[in-house]
Amino acid sequence: MTASLRLHYLAAMGIDVWVARHPAVAAEPVPRAQAWKDLQHQVAQCRACPLCETRTQAVFGVGNEQADWMLIGEAPGQDEDLQGEPFVGKAGQLLNEMIRAIGLRRDQVYIANILKCRPPNNRDPQADEVQACHDFLQRQIAFIKPRLIVAVGRIAAQNLLQTRQPLSQLRGVQHELAGVPLAVVHHPAYLLRSPGEKAKAWEDLQFALSVYQSLKQ
Numbered sequence: 001m002t003a004s005l006r007l008h009y010l011a012a013m014g015i016d017v018w019v020a021r022h023p024a025v026a027a028e029p030v031p032r033a034q035a036w037k038d039l040q041h042q043v044a045q046c047r048a049c050p051l052c053e054t055r056t057q058a059v060f061g062v063g064n065e066q067a068d069w070m071l072i073g074e075a076p077g078q079d080e081d082l083q084g085e086p087f088v089g090k091a092g093q094l095l096n097e098m099i100r101a102i103g104l105r106r107d108q109v110y111i112a113n114i115l116k117c118r119p120p121n122n123r124d125p126q127a128d129e130v131q132a133c134h135d136f137l138q139r140q141i142a143f144i145k146p147r148l149i150v151a152v153g154r155i156a157a158q159n160l161l162q163t164r165q166p167l168s169q170l171r172g173v174q175h176e177l178a179g180v181p182l183a184v185v186h187h188p189a190y191l192l193r194s195p196g197e198k199a200k201a202w203e204d205l206q207f208a209l210s211v212y213q214s215l216k217q
């Protein structure tokens with residue numbers, strides 16, 4: 001019997017007071033797979049900010065739920081909103097190349113966004129939207145327990161680190177989020193617009209890789 005079923009059963013039996021006095025029963029852990037499914041369901045149903053009105057669907061995340069690397073962008077764009085997956089389309093293909101540059105495949109990392117729903121016209125996330133969606137990302141990080149977080153792009157980095165510092169000052173530095181080391185890389189959409197900056201992206205990835213390798217020593 002699941003914990004919630006047991007609670008309903010006990011309440012129906014009129015012994016919910018007994019449950020309250022025996023927190024070990026009430027706190028029976030939800031199985032890991034079920035907890036992840038529950039979180040996905042909560043995101044899909046979420047109406048905590050106005051972005052729910054304009055989304056096609058919420059975009060939860062994709063990849064290996066036990067990954068060492070967790071890549072976090074800012075929010076779904078048009079392609080992501082339609083397909084229900086973060087970083088698809090041309091920017092997604094370039095991100096896949098960036099992941100390959102560190103010797104991994106897309107299905108070996110976990111990819112998510114700060115916001116789970118697309119802001120209209122791909123505008124920047126607003127502070128109240130980031131706040132409303134904050135708990136979902138924190139729960140994803142707590143579940144996956146990555147060894148390294150990679151903030152993809154300036155907006156993601158500034159929101160995750162709660163700073164207004166420019167990307168030029170954030171990249172090449174080891175930060176920390178929720179006790180997890182964090183590195184910043186250029187956003188692939190920016191690199192598509194500014195192909196001359198790809199060398200910097202390569203430096204970012206090499207730095208992230210060096211942080212990750214230092215964790216294993």
Ligand code: SF4
Binds near residue numbers: 052
């Ligand atoms: S962006 Fe986040 S908080 Fe807003 S509706 Fe979507 S899931 Fe909920």
